[in-house]
Amino acid sequence: MNPPRRFLSRREILETAVALGGLAITHPMRSLLAQEVKRQLTPEQVMGPFYPIIRPLDHDADLTIIKGKQGHAQGKVIHLTGRVLNSKGEPVRGARIELWQANTHGRYDHPSDTNQVPLDPNFQGYGVQITDAEGRYRFKTIKPGAYPTGPYTMRPPHIHFDIMGKNDRLVTQTYFPNEPLNEKDSIFMSLGSDKDAAVGKVLPPTKELEPDSLVVAWDVILDRG
Ligand SMILES: [Fe+2]
Structure with a gap:
């Protein structure tokens, strides 16, 4: 019978990586790091009352200017x-x-x-x-x-x-x-x-x-x- 699978903790993986010293992390170790270190999830939060009812026509990634207007948004x-x-x-x-x-x-x-x-x-x-x-x-x-x-x-x-x-x-x-x-x-x-x-x-x-x-x-x- 196979022994039960045990996941390494992040600390154990990092300690193992440190123990390897200057050695390049081998492929199996890289995939272990990728698979077993589960990242902290971004938490869910309330949507709040101000989600836009009417989305602006201009909704590109630059919020500091609106297409067709000359000015720039105020602030930092x-x-x-x-x-x-x-x-x-x-x-x-x-x-x-x-x-x-x-x-x-x-x-x-x-x-x-x-x-x-x-x-x-x-x-x-x-x-x-x-x-x-x-x-x-x-x-x-x-x-x-x-x-x-x-x-x-x-x-x-x-x-x-x-x-x-x-x-x-x-x-x-x-x-x-x-x-x-x-x-x-x-x-x-x-x-x-x-x-x-x-x-x-x-x-x-x-x-x-x-x-x-x-x-x-x-x-x-x-x-x-
Ligand atoms: Fe808000």
Whole structure:
């Protein structure tokens, strides 16, 4: 009788890899790493009340300009980029990513949003992209403002996503690191140990980007892709 199959923990695999020293990781080890290290899944979160009722005609990946208009959206430009992967770390090509968010002032272009701050006529607020062969996506947008949800509660800056992979659909939100409002937000705090998987990494811009922009890197892990 065969002994029961035992999965190595991530730590055991890494320790084994370290023990191999300078040796190249052999093919069986590479496939073991790929198969047995299950990545932390991106947590599901509520869609919220501001998914666009009327999707704009312009819904490309650059939310900072609207086709046919001269102006640019107000606020801090961010290049939000990452990959959609399955839990084995394999890229999910052709995933459809919808994004929607508040403008720099914290207002959605949605009739239910009663926040008394301005709309930005040059901000697209919604975009769609399809991941490439490596599972990559990229949006140029604005860092959203925080907004009130009651007399004493504010939602921290966050961006909503609806992601259609080949097998899984995920509705979720991503957050920015080191935002004091994160720890006061009931939706964010309800994620518990999944919180980190919902926070992007903020990086300085690469030299071809606007010098005062930021890169926000955030990978999405869908269980079955
Ligand atoms: Fe929101």
